[in-house]
Amino acid sequence: xxxxxxxxxxxxxxxxDPDTLSMKTSPRARRVRTISPDASAQEAAELxxxxxxxxxxxxxxxxxxxxxxxxxLAMRTLARGLRPSECRVSQVMTTPVVTLxxxxxxxxxxxxxxxxxxxxxxxxxxxxxxVSVLTADDLLESLGKQVHGLAKAVSRELDxxxxxxxxxxxxxxxx
Amino acid sequence: xxxxxxxxxxQHDVATVTEETTARGTAEKMDELGLGCLVVVDDSGRxxxxxxxxxxxxxxxxxxxxxxxxxxxxxxxxxxxxxxVEADLDEVIHAMGRHGIRRIPILDGDTLVGMVALDDVLQxxxxxxxxxxxxxxxxxxxxxxxxxxERLDRDLDRRLHALHGRLQYTNWAARESFLRxxxxxxxxxxxxxxRSPDAQDxxxx
Numbered sequence: 518x519x520x521x522x523x524x525x526x527x528x529x530x531x532x533x534d535p536d537t538l539s540m541k542t543s544p545r546a547r548r549v550r551t552i553s554p555d556a557s558a559q560e561a562a563e564l565x566x567x568x569x570x571x572x573x574x575x576x577x578x579x580x581x582x583x584x585x586x587x588x589x590l591a592m593r594t595l596a597r598g599l600r601p602s603e604c605r606v607s608q609v610m611t612t613p614v615v616t617l618x619x620x621x622x623x624x625x626x627x628x629x630x631x632x633x634x635x636x637x638x639x640x641x642x643x644x645x646x647x648v649s650v651l652t653a654d655d656l657l658e659s660l661g662k663q664v665h666g667l668a669k670a671v672s673r674e675l676d677x678x679x680x681x682x683x684x685x686x687x688x689x690x691x692x
Numbered sequence: 693x694x695x696x697x698x699x700x701x702x703q704h705d706v707a708t709v710t711e712e713t714t715a716r717g718t719a720e721k722m723d724e725l726g727l728g729c730l731v732v733v734d735d736s737g738r739x740x741x742x743x744x745x746x747x748x749x750x751x752x753x754x755x756x757x758x759x760x761x762x763x764x765x766x767x768x769x770x771x772x773x774x775x776x777v778e779a780d781l782d783e784v785i786h787a788m789g790r791h792g793i794r795r796i797p798i799l800d801g802d803t804l805v806g807m808v809a810l811d812d813v814l815q816x817x818x819x820x821x822x823x824x825x826x827x828x829x830x831x832x833x834x835x836x837x838x839x840x841x842e843r844l845d846r847d848l849d850r851r852l853h854a855l856h857g858r859l860q861y862t863n864w865a866a867r868e869s870f871l872r873x874x875x876x877x878x879x880x881x882x883x884x885x886x887r888s889p890d891a892q893d894x895x896x897x
Contacts, residue, residue: 565754566750566754587745587746588745591722592745594753595753598716598760600758601753
């Protein structure tokens with residue numbers, strides 16, 4: 518699997534740059550799926566099915582103007598008695614859109630997601646143009662891998678330490 | 693975790709719709725209740741299938757024909773994947789993985805008695821993860837023997853590996869909580885292996 522460890526050799530004695538502990542936004546970010554605000558809700562739903570996604574970024578000239586999820590489409594058309602083919606995406610999308618600057622750290626992304634209680638972030642370049650989408654899954658996956666790497670590093674590190682016996686009790690009381 | 697009973701993490705009050713309910717009525721109910729998933733039942737309350745907000749979007753909203761007044765039985769996922777009231781958590785997680793689903797109804801015979809969501813499972817795992825972090829840091833502060841170290845390593849590896857496999861089916865509530873716990877854990881372990889100058893500082897607790 519292609520993923521950075523957590524800053525190279527885990528046995529290094531120097532504290533690594535905090536940034537190397539986190540993923541930069543771009544490598545993990547997913548290919549973005551976009552739609553025009555003038556498309557219909559029915560078209561948006563159809564595309565979600567075709568593309569196997571549950572989230573579209575609504576763009577005008579590559580600039581995100583909103584986002585729409587699979588749930589939004591059902592709740593904002595069907596549940597309100599509206600015909601999906603007669604609703605425009607602009608009527609059912611969520612605005613304003615929260616974006617992440619390209620190259621931000623994964624901590625920034627995670628903070629932004631928590632703050633706004635969202636799980637997907639459109640990533641934009643310095644001109645505000647859409648670049649990719651970063652999801653909570655992406656963050657979680659990279660964190661999981663980092664933790665996994667850390668667990669290994671812990672043991673390696675400890676193997677090198679002077680060892681005294683505290684009594685050999687179980688580490689995990691529940692076991 | 694292995695010994696935990698599915699019912700212990702289950703939600704007991706499961707929202708249902710009858711099979712004749714229209715797609716539109718189902719959407720209204722999901723919206724009202726703030727839920728993304730309902731169990732479809734027949735007139736006698738026997739569970740028949742499951743319907744999610746995404747099902748509605750892909751199977752109703754996506755169609756050019758207006759299907760909003762069609763009965764939900766047409767759009768539900770069936771047969772219903774369920775576990776028995778006796779199931780333990782591993783069985784639940786296994787079933788979720790095998791079928792690629794995040795929620796599983798619990799049946800006692802033909803009666804719906806609860807629903808387990810993987811986010812609830814994950815909340816429990818997240819707590820365990822945090823405990824693990826604390827224990828790890830505790831370990832680092834004291835000199836320990838090699839046997840314990842090896843066991844710690846095995847344990848971390850095994851648990852993290854297991855968590856990894858389960859994570860892909862989680863939803864946001866759990867993920868958010870899990871992200872926080874992982875952050876905490878990473879910080880603790882980072883300190884413990886001396887990445888930070890105040891590695892032995894107790895203030896992190």
